[in-house]
Structures are given as structure tokens and as C-alpha cells.
Amino acid sequence: MTSLPKTTDASLGLVIDLDTCVGCHACVVSCKEWNTGAYGAPLADADPYGADPVGSFLNRIHSFEITPETGPAQVVHFPKSCLHCADAPCVTVCPTGASYKRQEDGIVLVNEADCIGCGLCAWACPYGAREMDPVEKVMKKCTLCVDRIYNDNIPEEDRLPSCVRTCPAGARHFGDLSDPDSDVSRLVADRGGLDLMPELGTAPVNKYLPPRPKDRAGAPAPLPAETTEGADGFFGWLDRTLDRL
Amino acid sequence: MHPAPSIIVFTTLSGLGFGLMVWLGVAPPTKTPWVMAFFACLAMGLASAGLMSSLLHLGHPERAWKALSQWRSSWLSREGVAAVVTLAVFAAYAGLWVLTGARSPALGALAAALALVTILCTAMIYTQLRTVPRWHDPLTPLVFLAYALAGGALLNGAMDALPWLLAALAGLQAAAWARGDGAFARAGSTAETATGLGAMGRVRLLEPPHTGRNYLLTEMVYKVGRKHARKLRIIAFTLAIALPLILTLAVSVGHALAGLLVLSHLTGTLIARWLFFAEAEHVVGLYYGAHRDSLAG
Amino acid sequence: MVQPKLDLSPPVADEIRQTTCYMCACRCGINVHMRDGAVKYIEGNRDHPVNRGVLCAKGSAGIMNHLSPARLRAPLKRTGPRGSGEFTEITWEEALQTAADWLAPVRETAPEKLAFFTGRDQSQSFTGWWAQQFGTPNYAAHGGFCSVNMAAGGIYTLGGAFWEFGAPDWERTRLFLLFGVAEDHDSNPIKMGLGRLKARGAKIIAINPVRTGYNAIADEWLGITPGTDGLFILALIHVLLKSGKIDLDYLSRFTNAPVLLDADGLFARDDQGRELVWDRATDTARPFDTPGLKPALHGDFDGRTPVFQRLAEKYLDAQYAPEAVADRCGIPAATIRRIAAELAEAAFDHPIEIAQPWTDFRGERHDSFTGRPVSAHAMRGISAHSNGFQTARALHLLQLILGAVETPGGFRFKPPYPKPVSAHPRPHGLATPGKPLDGPHLGYPRGPEDLLLHDDGTPRRIDKAFTWEAPLSAHGLMHMVIANAHAGDPYPIDVLFLYMANMAWNSSMGTARVIEMLTDTDDSGAYKIPHIIYSDAYSSEMVAYADLILPDTTYLERHDCISLLDRPICEPDAVADAIRWPVVEPERPGHEGVQGFQTTLIQLGVKLGLPGMVDAEGAPVFADYADYMINHQRRPGIGPLAGFRGNGSEAGRGAPNPGQIDAYIENGGFWLAHVPEEARFMKPANMAYQTWAAEMGFYVSDAPEPYLFQLYAEPLRRFQRAAQGHGDIQPPDHLRERLAETMDPLPIWYPPFEETRIDTDSFPLHAITQRPAAMYHSWGSQNAWLRQIHGVNPLFVPGAIWEAQGFEEGDWATLTSPHGSITVPVVRMDALNAHTVWTWNAIGKRRGAWALEPDAPEATKGFLLNHLIHELLPERGDGRRWANSDPITGQAAWYDLRVRIEKAPPQAAARPDLGTQISPVGTGPAELRFGSRWS
């Protein structure tokens, strides 16, 4: 059914810390590496060694420059993948029921066996989280590593999305955003987690932690102006201090 | 949005086909059943050709039948179902009439109604998308209807209704263009809301996630120059609306002229439909540094 | 329609094989998931000390290098002209014999006619040993054009440096200064560290003209003007001295601040050569290691003054006041003063005490370690300038006056460092036909007597390392080898043997010129560099210019040794080393095949009968590199691998253990042993550390090597005095003035050389490059996944210039330096120093290389900034060839580049166009569906 579940047992998702992401693309490649030849058809690459390489990726890093009213311009590296929206337009538009949101954990998936590659779900997604595979011609999107996070063949501590496990800066957090006591929920509360394009009413589950304020001068006590005027003043001070050691 | 030929042809032909069905349903040519047979085949041919070309756009046409299953929530699914039902009812109506000579006005009306529903479903596929502000507007279904009915009237030779429909189409298309131009700015999605970084200042793309193309850029971040689009609007308006309107008012339309008008209207409609996609701006472009002039207003 | 049934526990791997990544030189531990005998997925090894389970983009894309269509498949012999790429595949036997035929006569007559230089210096202790046994003085890895300023600046000051020698104390530091770092060799550890600082709320200040990556997430960004960091640092020191915010106790005990300088500016020493200090308690001169000293830091003691007095007098001078340097650095004076105040507050108002008693080399017992939680890290933003060595020393001086080296919260060294200069070898360059070299090539000169000069003063080495042009060139000058060999200055060579260094492309300054030199012929039509042997794993640009290719495997197909004899993977609290082993066998079906280069080198050594590689009867001592790793002993009991020696449980020192490699494989591809608790801080002075280090074999002397941090570097003073006309070994006259100025024993700043020789009005901008996190030099473009992220590189132009010159999106520009010009695509950037343009490093490629299609974006729109850089400084009309390098270490001054920019009409491709090469391995497939066999 491409109608959305009213509520889900859990709302698993990612929390991306934009104050810590250094834009290294590790999550992008780790995601492609895990998902190609795992969930569904391989993530193909057309013309991979030619003039116009086009491959399907489930997660990408944009880099934005922000010009504040005052102070130097800033740069923010911005990971973007499916937000597993609670009110996911990409699910309701799908004509075959291939696009669905799981009742158990709210993960939005594509059942590739039913996907006719019409592309409408990608049109409906504001965030560009879906890409048609250039060779398989089915819709590809973040699966929240549904084949890792419950996998008995993986050690308990590693049942995490591949992108979260590999992020060197620790900017990616995974958990249940419907549980107020989860680490991710507390993180969102502490850091004022934001939704993307809230005005479109998709109710995303993934949250983004805004960068902490930058270029703020620390406020230490100003250094004593000229306790050691010139070299000889300095050496006077030096002697007094050395004697006290 | 990328103006894919298959989608442009699909929406234009199926619009004309189902538009003609509406006329054939409620105001058919009454000379001989064979004229009706011709027009019925024309209508069903156009509609079917439209559906076929939409299959070209699919990644897996072999599973297209699955697209009929989600009519409860998906406009694309509803359009499929409506199209199939309409074709069936219309075929029955036309077949009955041609074979038995007896025309059933009720069946005709039903076919016409179903054709209208199909046209609306097609339009709603685009209208429902909040991600494309230019489309997400009540005028979109009205314009689709106007094109379908005007085109149908032209094909059906309903010369008395045609001027009114063309006039209505003129108003609706002009209004749609005018409102559409401000739609993106009005919708309120910006690079700031797309990234959540507005509190820090003005947001601008510094570096895209990949230096090559990808599906999103090809499919949804299509750029057409403002000057070029203006020129095409004038051509489309002239061919699809102005020329047919003036000629039908000024002179009695014989078969040769009617053929010319159909050709003119069809060409104009295809261009207008091309613009409908090419000028449509998807919010995903905000992640790729697009739409800055639309937002600048 | 109900939700489809999902298999939530699909199979992951038949087997997980653990080895060491080699998609860059950070040496992370990886889990290689095998399915049906093939590599399916690579993830980080959670237990590995370097990366603790994380991987970067390159590491995760390792599969696409391992399966790259650019992989070489057989030894190659050149058939077409150099650069054409025309080769025939030959057998290994023919390849080795060809090499031996070229090398044997050279060894017998003039070993120096072989120049053997390696790129990735991962197995430098092996390749260096091979070159030593061959007998050529002309060997080095590529540190000379990479970051030798960082290494040498650090070792001559602290006994260790940034890079992999040490790390900030991520868990305890409060304020972290990041100078000129885009990625660094320690790329994952730095990302993990920055993540920890964010989590702990420590403040990060980034000093970098470009605000991306690490510098984008820093709490404060200083968009410094390139080449001026030394001024900024010395101004900080000026303010800290003036306000008395320095750690006098630390300076007195653990640095050479109190050491007395004689009239010549050399250390006063007792008859056993121990530096003397003035003991205020007894009012006499005493050796620095006397217990209970109360050393004087200023005053005149029989004509001798403590180092600290000279230091204070120097940096209290008004020329170092913030107001005097602000404009040149592009950092407001108030900001400099405020940052000095923040440094002082963090260091002195928030000291860290670790209640761990320890004993220093004076035998004095301390009941705790006192930490000054201020740390710093720096890389090529500092080192890749002609003033980089002194700037590195200035930064270390700043750390020392705050007492923040080897203390909790400061900068901490990783075994086998820290080591004083005295514990390092001196350079050796005495070539004797048919005989090994008289000692290790590279070392740390103590004075002019250690230079490698013939009696007539001419250089022994082809790259003029350890000459008056680059006295402390501890890593050699690889970037000068081709130019000098081609110019026959100091002498011509016969065989250029390169390994893993793309010298015909992005590793060279002025690529087009280097290509000309490689292909230039003398009047008899023979190439000026007669023979070029090259070992690469992939079809790079350098392959096209070689005569003989000895193909290497990929990093998943061979043994490698990350040894304590080179640059291991230790942590401040743990000694560790690692291996690579063939996770998959190297198969190249239908071709002669490839083998690990180190094994090839051993076979070549056997053919040449090199001592240590063949026994008395001429039989091979080592069957292959794995055999060498297990059985080679550099000193009794000290081999390439320190773990699982002897019966399998001995560490550091022990007899060779045949099962050693298997033990490493069993242990996840690495070995680790913790530094004893008491030995973890103040390592240079901490006797617990010194005795442990000696037992582990870190010191050649096998004895403790305690020492003082060197605020004042005596070796520099010795070279300065020689330049000033003292001593029996003196520089040629044309170098006196420069050496007298730059060889200051206390850190100084001087303007980068290039800008002093050109009209800066016609070259007003600085031009630099940055490492893209997702690419490693030139070997990333062959990677199907990575090249979609960086397939072409734009030039980033500051907003003010963008508007002033009317640039628009999609425009092109011509960038001109004193040495050439390029025409390239441009984009705007505002978070950038207003006088600096930059691009990503090494994205541009030559058509035909890397198995890419000829019209690939890398070969059309991508470009190298290298075309604008010259290995020599602009002419000064004195007919001399002045290297565009640091005058002390010879480090290539990549980032001294000055340019101007003009708008250019749209282009079809970037310029210059350096032609096309035929690919010996064809081009890659039109489509990839990796994993299709398992989905």
C-alpha cells in the first residue's frame, strides 16, 4: 500500500552534525560500497572511465558558502540522503506500491521488484534523495542500511549504518527519533536540530544540527599591558619570578 | 524539469484524444456512423498513442500493469485506471453506435465524463507536486482541460464552441504563465530553508557533490533562458490559440483550413507543453545553486 | 498490498581478512570482506590504533583501485619514443636481466651514476638499505618536495615533528591551533581528533588562507596571507613574553633556555661536552643535568649569557609587535593580541595535573605531570614555503614557551620519537665502485663538517642535498634530480630508477619542462638521461616516460612492512607497527603478471650480487620481501617488525620468528604494546621512557638518550658562522649572505624568495593548492567512484577579484606566473584570503593516462597548477641556478607561487595541452555493476 502508516513503532533516522562534518565524502563512498550488490540491484556506474560518468549514489556531500551580515564568509559541508519523512510524498505518488514506509521502524524503501522506473517519487521528493539507477532503471535511495542494523551476521556494536560507522569526524548519529530518551533525540534537543524545507510539510525524521556560532572572540582577561617594558624591565620581572619558583 | 519528448507527446496526444472523446460523447457528428467511426478511431488512436509514449518514459515498461494497483493514493495510478475504463466505455459507445446505428446518449455522456476525469488525473500528477511551485496551482488542471477541450472541439469541428474554448484557453494559459513566473518565489523554499542555514546568513552553493552529471541534474535541474522562453511562449500562443481563434471567427472553415488549424494548434500545444516542463523549477535545484534569478524576482 | 518480506540478516562475508589500507599513507587498519574468493566490501578495523574502525572516502573506494582498469599487467619495454606510451610486454626474466645489464656496469665503475628515488617512502628502510648496498649516494624518498621543513624543523627543535611523529593530546587539550592543514598524512586521526575536540568543547582556531574542511568547522578562522605565518607566530611570542605569560619552570628544566652561549654564540660545554648552565644557588657554571640546579635565564657570566636572554632580547623587539606585522599577515593586531591572551588563559589558568610520579634525567623525582592544555598542528601551509623551516621552528618555540610539548593537553610524541639530533645518523655519500655506500644516505648534519662535498667543494649527490645550497636537506631534494641530471650539474647520471612517484606529472614543478628534460637528447641523439627504470602499479603519466616498467601489485596483493625503522603507526601511549599481506593473489590473466616491487628489488639485488642479499656462494639470502621482513636484522635482534619476535612473545628486540607474519595476520595486521604508565609524558627527560625506549631498540646506541628541547639550534649557528667567514669549511661566496641571514639559531621570518625577485605589482596574487579529501594525488582519477566526486578542478577566485574583473558563472581565466600561464575554469569563493587563488591538487591528467577515455574531463578541463611553478627561482642575472626551495632544507617552495589573473574567453579545454600517450592497458569498461554477482 502506498498509503503512509499513521504512526510507526519506531522512527529510525540519522542526525547530521553540520558543526563537525568536514566534507570528506567518506560516508558517500562507504554507502555506495555497502549497498552495491546488497539491497536490490547493484548501484551501477555508466561511462565510469569516460567523458560523462554517471553513477547512482544514495548519499552526497554539498558544500555551501554562507555570507553573514558581519564577519567573514563561512563554509558548511552538507551531507544529504533520504530523510525517511513521516509524511513522505514519495510514497503516496508511487503508482505501483513499490515505494513504501515500514511500519516497524519508519524506514522508507523501494521494493525494486515492483518499481517501473517512472521517476515520479523522485519528482515528489524535495531533497533529491532518490536517483534512478543509470543501468538498472529502478529507483535507488538510502535504505538506512536496513540490511545491517538488524543483521545477526554482524557483531552487535557494528549494527549501524555503514556511513555512520565510517564517519571519521563522528558527525553522523543513528537512532530512534521517536524515543525522547534516545541519544539522537537528546542531541537534537540540546543542539536545536532542524528540519529541511519544513515549509513543504514532509515531516522529515532525519535532523540537522546547525553549526555552532563561529568567529566569536574568546573573552579572556586582557593580558596585563606592559608589565615588562623593554628588555631590562623584562629581566627584572624574570628575576623576581625565578626566585619564587 | 527536463522536457522529455515522450512525456510531452504523451500528455499532448492523450489530452487531444480524451478531449475529442468528450465531444464525441456529448456532441458527436451525426452525418453517418462511418464519420463517427473515423473520429472514434482518431480519438482512441490519439489516447492510445499517448499512453504508449508514456511507457517509453518508464524504466520497466514490462511491469507497467502494476501501475494500476494504487488508485487509492496515486494520481498516476488513477490516471491509468481512468484511461483504461474510459477507453473501454468509449469503445463500447462508439462500437455500439457504428455497428447498430443506435447511439446511446447516456453511454456517450458517461464516456465523456470519464474522459474528463482522465484528463484531470493526468493534470493532477503535476499539480500535486509541491516540489514544483509553477505546477502546484489550480490553474494547471484547468489549462490541461482547456487544451483538451479546445483541441477536441477543433478535431470534432465544433466551430461554434471553438472560439469560446480558445478564448478561455487564452485567458487560462496567460494567467498560468503570469502566476507561474512568481510561483517559485511565492512558495517560500530557498537555499536557506533547504539547508537550514538561513540563520547564519545568505547561502550559496560553493561546490557541488560531484563534478559530473547525475539523475537529479539531468531530470530536474533544466535551465532555459528567460528570453528564449518568452519567444517560445509567443509562438506557442499564436499557433495554438491566436491563429485558430482569428481564422475561425474571420472565415468559414473548410476541410483544408481545418486541417491547417489542427496542425497549427497541435504544434502550438506541443511547444506550450515543452515550456510547461522546461520552465518548471524543482526545489531540488536549490541544492545545486539553481533558481537564483527566480528567487531574486 | 502488505509490506514485502525483507531478509534483515543477509550473509555479509565468507571471511574477513585484516590488513592495512594503502589508498593514502595514513596506514589505517581495514577489514576486507571476502565473498567467493573476491573482495566484496572494505571497512575500518575497529581495534586498529590508527583509525579505530573509521575509513575515509579513499579507503572505502579501495575496491575500485584494486579492480582498476589502469592496473599494469606485465613488465614493459618501451618501443616508441619516450612519452608515446608504446610498449611491448616482456617476461620478468627479461625485465630483471635488462635492469641488471644497465646497473651492473654503473656499480662497477661509478655507482653515483644510479639515481634511485622513491615516492611513497613507506619502505624507506628497505629501499634505502638496497641503495646503500648498491653503493650510490643518490637515494632518497620524496620528503624533500613534500614536507621536510616540518620534519627537520621539528627534529632540530623538539626531537620530533608534526606529521606522523606526534599528535595533539586530543582528549585533554583546551585550545588547538591548526596552521596550514587541508588533509595531512594523518588524515583520519585528525578528523577523529577534531570530532573529539568538538565533543569536549575545546576551541579550534584555523590559520589558513582557505576556509574548507577542517578550517570550515574551526571555531575561529584567520584567513592569513600565504607565507607570513612566521610573522604571526613571532608576534604571539612577543606579546606572551611582554606579559610574562611563559612557563619559566618548564623552560629552565627541560629546554636549553639556561644554556650558556660563548662569544661565538656556541654552547659553553664542560670537558665531557655537556652544555653548561649558570647555577644561581652555587653561583657557578654547572652541567645542565646536575640535580637541584637553580639555572639563571639571563645575565653575563664570564662573558657567557644564557640562551633565554638572547631569545628575550630578540622577540621583545618592536619589529615583532602585532601592530608591525598585522598588515603583512592580513590579521588585525587586536586579534593577534587577543589570541595571545587566549593562549595564556588556556595554558596557565587551566593547568592539568596527572598524579603520576616520575623521575627526570637529573634524578629528580616529580609527583605529577603538569599540563598546559594548548596544542598545535601544522603541515604544508607552513612547510611548502622557502621560509618554512624557520616558521616551523617558530611554532615549536611558541609551544615551548607555553610549556606545551610532551605535557598533558599539549603536543605529544609517538615512539620511536622523540629523539635528539645526536641520536640520528649523519648523512653519508662516499661512493666506491663495486662497494656499498659508507653509511646511511640521509641524516642530520651537526655542522659544515657533515656536508656531502668533494674536497673541491662540489656536491657528492646529484640533487645537491647536504651542500651549502641545502645544508639540512634531511630528506634529499627529489624535485631537483631530473633537472640536475639533465643539466649535468653537478654531473650526468646513467640510470634514473624511480618507484611510486609520478615525476612526469603532478610530482614535478613545471611539468612541461620536466617532460622536455626526460625526452631531451644530446647531439648524438641519445637521451640525456640514458636509462629510466620505473615501478608503478598503474598506467600513470610517468609510465609513458620510462624505458623499463617493473609493475607492482595493488596494496591488497602483496606484503608491505610499516616498520619502526621508517614511520610506524604508533600512538603517544603505544608503540605499534603493521604489515600488509596478500589478501588476494595478484592475477593478471593472459599476461606475464605483476609482483610486489620490494620482491622485485630483492631479485634485482641478487642478480647484481649485492652484499646482504646474496651469501658467500652468491645464493639469495631472502626469497622474497616477506622473507626479508622476518629474517633481516638491521642490528642484532632489531628487524623490520618489532612484534612477536623470538618465541613469538618478545617485543622490540628478539631473534627472527618464522611465524611472525602469521602472528601479525592473526592480530589484525598490526602489533601494539603500551608505553609504561610512568613513561607517557615528558619523554625526552623521563627516565622511565628513556630506559624503556633503549630496551625496545629505538636508539642506535641502545642506551637512554635524554636531552633538552632546543630553543636555540647550535647546528644552525655553526653554519651561520661558516657563512660569516669562520672555520675551515665555508660556503661559496655567492651563498654567504643568504646563509648568514637565514641560518639564524633562533627562529626568524624572511619574505619568501620568489616575491623578492619579481615585480609583485604584475604578480599580485598568491596561488596555492589543497588536497581534496576524496582523492590521493594522481591515483584517484582511475577510481570509478572517486572521479565522479572530483573529475575536474576549478580555480577558486576571491569574491572581490571576481566582481572587480566582472567574472560570471562558467567563466574561464588565464593565470600567469613568472614561469608560464594556464587557462582554466574559475568559480567564486568568499571564505578565502582576498589575495589568494587556489585549486584542488593533481586532478588534471594527461590524455591517455589512467585507462581513461581521451575526452575525460580530467584530460580536457582539469589542470595542474604545477605548470606555473618552477624548480628554480627567477633569474638574477648572475648565471646561477637558484633552487626554488628552502635555503636550509631544500624543501620545494610550492606555495611561494605568485600570479596574476585575467578573464579569458570560454575554452573547449584547459591549457596548456601536454599531448597524448597511448595506454598500455587500454581504457576501462563502458559500464560498471559492481556486486552484481551477489545481488
Ligand SMILES: Nc1nc2c(c(=O)[nH]1)N[C@H]1C(S)=C(S)[C@@H](COP(=O)(O)OP(=O)(O)OC[C@H]3O[C@@H](n4cnc5c(=O)[nH]c(N)nc54)[C@H](O)[C@@H]3O)O[C@H]1N2
Ligand atoms: N601543485 C602541487 N603539486 C604538488 C603538491 C602540491 O601540494 N601542489 N604536493 C607535492 C607533494 S607533497 C607530493 S608527496 C607529490 C605527490 O606525491 P607522489 O607520491 O609522487 O604521488 P603521485 O605523483 O600521484 O605518484 C604516485 C605514483 O605511485 C603510483 N602508485 C600508487 N600505488 C602504487 C603501488 O601500490 N605500487 C607502486 N609501485 N606504485 C603505486 C601511482 O600510480 C602514481 O603514479 O605531489 C607534489 N606535487
Ligand SMILES: Nc1nc2c(c(=O)[nH]1)N[C@H]1C(S)=C(S)[C@@H](COP(=O)(O)OP(=O)(O)OC[C@H]3O[C@@H](n4cnc5c(=O)[nH]c(N)nc54)[C@H](O)[C@@H]3O)O[C@H]1N2
Ligand atoms: N586526501 C588526501 N590526503 C593526503 C594527500 C592527498 O593527496 N590526498 N597527500 C598527502 C601528502 S603527500 C601530504 S605532503 C600531506 C599534505 O597535507 P596538507 O599540508 O594538509 O596538504 P595541502 O593540501 O598541501 O595543504 C596545505 C594547506 O595549507 C594552506 N596554506 C597554503 N599556504 C599557506 C600559508 O602560507 N599559511 C597557512 N597557514 N596555510 C597555508 C592551504 O590552503 C591548505 O589548506 O597530505 C597527505 N594526505
Ligand code: SF4
Ligand atoms: S564521513 Fe562524516 S565528516 Fe565526512 S562528509 Fe560524511 S558526514 Fe561529513
Ligand code: SF4
Ligand atoms: S527524503 Fe525524499 S525520498 Fe526520503 S522519505 Fe522524504 S520525500 Fe521520500
Ligand code: SF4
Ligand atoms: S520510480 Fe518506482 S518507486 Fe518511484 S514512483 Fe515509480 S514505480 Fe514507484
Ligand code: SF4
Ligand atoms: S544509512 Fe546506509 S543507505 Fe543510508 S546513507 Fe547511510 S550508508 Fe547509505
Ligand code: SF4
Ligand atoms: S586515511 Fe583513508 S586512504 Fe588513508 S589509509 Fe586511512 S582509510 Fe586508507
Ligand SMILES: [Mo]
Ligand atoms: Mo607529500
